[in-house]
Amino acid sequence: MTNSIEVDSVSKVYRRFARRRQFATLKSALLSGSLISDLRPDETFSALQDVSLAVPQGQTIGVIGPNGSGKSTLLKVVAGITKPTSGTVRVNGRISALIELGAGFHPEISGRENVFINGIMLGLSKREVAQKFDEIVEFAQLEDFIDAPVKTYSSGMYMRLGFAVAINVDPDVLLIDEVLAVGDQGFTHKCLDKFAEFRRRGKTILLVTHSLGLVERFCDEAVWLDGGQVKATGDPKRVVDAYLIDVEEDEEQHIASGDAKARDATEAAADEIADPPDMFQATEGRWGSREIEIVEVTFEGEDGEASHVFPSGARMSIRVRVKAEQPVADFVFGIGLFNAEGVCCYGTNTDLEELKSDRMAGEGEVVFTIDTLDLVAGTYKLDVAVHKRDGYPYDYHRLLYTFRVKSRTNDIGIFRPRHRWTFPTNIRFTGPLE
Amino acid sequence: MFHNLGRLLRYRGLIQSLVARELKARYRGSVLGFFWSFINPLLLLLVYWFVFSVVLPGIRPIDVQPYALFMFCGLLPWTWFSSSVLEASNALIMGGNLIKKVLFPAEVLPFVTVFANMIHFFLGLPIIAVALVYFEVPINWLDLLWLPVIVLVQLLFTLGLALLVAPLTVHFRDLKDILGNLMTFWFFATPIIYPMSLAPAGGKWLLDLNPFTHLAISYQEVLFYDGPFGHWKWLLALGGASIVLFLAGYFLFDRLRDSFAEEV
Numbered sequence: 001m002t003n004s005i006e007v008d009s010v011s012k013v014y015r016r017f018a019r020r021r022q023f024a025t026l027k028s029a030l031l032s033g034s035l036i037s038d039l040r041p042d043e044t045f046s047a048l049q050d051v052s053l054a055v056p057q058g059q060t061i062g063v064i065g066p067n068g069s070g071k072s073t074l075l076k077v078v079a080g081i082t083k084p085t086s087g088t089v090r091v092n093g094r095i096s097a098l099i100e101l102g103a104g105f106h107p108e109i110s111g112r113e114n115v116f117i118n119g120i121m122l123g124l125s126k127r128e129v130a131q132k133f134d135e136i137v138e139f140a141q142l143e144d145f146i147d148a149p150v151k152t153y154s155s156g157m158y159m160r161l162g163f164a165v166a167i168n169v170d171p172d173v174l175l176i177d178e179v180l181a182v183g184d185q186g187f188t189h190k191c192l193d194k195f196a197e198f199r200r201r202g203k204t205i206l207l208v209t210h211s212l213g214l215v216e217r218f219c220d221e222a223v224w225l226d227g228g229q230v231k232a233t234g235d236p237k238r239v240v241d242a243y244l245i246d247v248e249e250d251e252e253q254h255i256a257s258g259d260a261k262a263r264d265a266t267e268a269a270a271d272e273i274a275d276p277p278d279m280f281q282a283t284e285g286r287w288g289s290r291e292i293e294i295v296e297v298t299f300e301g302e303d304g305e306a307s308h309v310f311p312s313g314a315r316m317s318i319r320v321r322v323k324a325e326q327p328v329a330d331f332v333f334g335i336g337l338f339n340a341e342g343v344c345c346y347g348t349n350t351d352l353e354e355l356k357s358d359r360m361a362g363e364g365e366v367v368f369t370i371d372t373l374d375l376v377a378g379t380y381k382l383d384v385a386v387h388k389r390d391g392y393p394y395d396y397h398r399l400l401y402t403f404r405v406k407s408r409t410n411d412i413g414i415f416r417p418r419h420r421w422t423f424p425t426n427i428r429f430t431g432p433l434e
Numbered sequence: 435m436f437h438n439l440g441r442l443l444r445y446r447g448l449i450q451s452l453v454a455r456e457l458k459a460r461y462r463g464s465v466l467g468f469f470w471s472f473i474n475p476l477l478l479l480l481v482y483w484f485v486f487s488v489v490l491p492g493i494r495p496i497d498v499q500p501y502a503l504f505m506f507c508g509l510l511p512w513t514w515f516s517s518s519v520l521e522a523s524n525a526l527i528m529g530g531n532l533i534k535k536v537l538f539p540a541e542v543l544p545f546v547t548v549f550a551n552m553i554h555f556f557l558g559l560p561i562i563a564v565a566l567v568y569f570e571v572p573i574n575w576l577d578l579l580w581l582p583v584i585v586l587v588q589l590l591f592t593l594g595l596a597l598l599v600a601p602l603t604v605h606f607r608d609l610k611d612i613l614g615n616l617m618t619f620w621f622f623a624t625p626i627i628y629p630m631s632l633a634p635a636g637g638k639w640l641l642d643l644n645p646f647t648h649l650a651i652s653y654q655e656v657l658f659y660d661g662p663f664g665h666w667k668w669l670l671a672l673g674g675a676s677i678v679l680f681l682a683g684y685f686l687f688d689r690l691r692d693s694f695a696e697e698v
Binding site: 014015076079080081082083095097099100103104106108109113116117120121122125126149 | 538
């Protein structure tokens with residue numbers, strides 16, 4: 001089997017924007033045919049570094065990675081829109097690049113005329129466009145508006161028409177850059193059907209997307225780009241999992257540093273807050289007399305490691321370090337969980353659970369363990385408090401701690417009850433979707 | 435370079451449809467629509483006629499009659515030339531979306547501006563024809579055969595300049611403004627509103643250096659003046675120079691081609 005796309009140690013260096021060097025880039029472009037040869041390293045930016053890729057004919061490859069990892073640059077280099085700074089790209093067959101839909105449309109003229117010109121731009125002859133015209137219009141669902149100027153189209157109509165033209169060019173190699181978020185559900189399904197048809201007909205597809213589920217379901221192979229380099233390539237499920245783990249680690253750090261920042265800010269403002277603000281107002285903050293002080297709050301997973309990201313249904317412990325300079329007899333420990341919308345998912349305290357306080361002195365650690373974290377995926381914030389039975393606060397930490405619940409199921413709501421489905425024998429499923 | 439130049443022929447369908455789109459889009463939504471192609475040059479002529487016949491009648495050359503027709507013979511090709519160059523300087527930037535998002539041969543863009551303006555020029559020619567008949571200007575049919583040659587030379591010259599200006603403006607946006615003023619100066623440094631014979635003796639060599647002088651004189655000699663077309667040597671020389679200019683322009687364009695997607 002031959003390769004449709006061969007990318008051989010391709011690097012792409014961009015110029016950082018600097019007015020001052022305008023002339024230098026022109027000069028080097030003129031003299032050496034390269035834009036950046038005259039620039040110092042700090043004036044350039046590497047979007048791709050030594051990327052190699054071979055896509056056999058008929059394969060569908062998904063490119064994943066965080067924003068700014070070079071996915072779109074890779075696509076543009078393969079499409080031939082930009083030239084690589086070094087390395088070579090070979091593509092066999094006609095390419096169609098769905099990078100920005102309807103990029104060539106002229107707003108003043110009708111959809112009909114735009115279809116013709118766009119088709120010709122993408123490499124069709126006038127007659128070929130005429131042959132496919134009805135199909136294009138039908139696919140875009142624009143029969144009633146095709147003779148109206150394109151400037152009167154809604155953005156969805158605009159994109160649909162652009163997509164319909166690009167897909168009907170009948171390419172051998174199709175490059176798709178995150179364009180499936182174009183239309184409504186119905187249109188997205190039509191696009192997916194069209195891609196599936198392309199696959200059946202042995203066309204090669206290179207798909208850049210953030211929709212990891214799509215990559216797992218749809219692609220023969222996945223490529224994970226990060227910082228302009230290929231981090232992993234191979235079986236989509238494996239690559240997506242590796243990528244997700246990496247994203248979690250990043251998120252972990254992000255949440256930790258974000259929480260630390262929020263606490264620093266409240267620490268600085270702590271003296272100014274004399275009266276406790278309205279308890280039910282969902283703003284971050286910290287207040288209290290500090291006769292008992294909350295020194296530190298950490299989350300811990302099943303493995304006993306500190307973490308901020310937990311799988312749904314796993315065990316999570318909240319460890320609260322507290323300190324009392326003088327012995328205290330009247331105290332209540334409380335916990336509240338809030339979701340990103342500020343809805344209280346759960347709240348409890350030792351008083352509600354009828355634990356009568358007796359004595360506390362010195363330092364210690366209170367651990368609140370949730371055996372099964374039955375929440376749907378999302379970001380949650382935590383209230384931690386120590387107060388008197390009558391509500392007088394010793395130390396109240398409002399929404400200062402963040403954790404994430406992750407899940408492979410995109411179920412909705414807040415709470416995920418433990419559940420299972422049971423079916424009679426005449427209702428059958430083939431098992432999990434591939 | 436010559437490989438790319440050869441590809442141009444393949445793009446003629448694209449150029450054709452883009453020129454058609456340009457012409458359609460330009461007047462879309464206006465009441466008079468396509469008639470503006472006739473009205474615009476006429477109105478421009480009226481302005482110049484007003485200035486030199488009513489406001490400043492002393493400056494107007496006495497021995498050139500009818501003066502308005504004389505002026506029109508130079509003004510119409512000049513409009514084609516200057517609009518083409520000015521629009522070409524902006525063409526790549528305006529077409530940035532195409533260059534950045536679609537696999538698109540960038541050289542098509544300056545070609546389209548030049549050809550679209552050429553169509554406007556052609557649409558103005560019937561006005562000249564009507565005027566020639568109306569003023570009973572004697573027409574030398576043999577001279578008229580030169581007209582396509584003159585148009586071809588101007589086309590090559592304009593394309594060459596457009597190909598030079600378009601990629602340079604991508605790197606120096608300032609060029610657009612410089613060109614605007616340069617074109618105004620160039621217009622007055624060309625014998626369009628005055629005949630070459632009225633130029634001061636000391637400045638004549640300077641006018642001779644101006645390529646558009648020879649185009650303007652050629653148009654005037656073929657269309658306005660009777661008598662044989664005596665300027666053909668100059669015209670052919672300019673034709674040769676235009677071929678060189680076109681190749682130089684294309685070379686520069688080709689050289690800078692890869693930078694467009696990043697700089698536009």
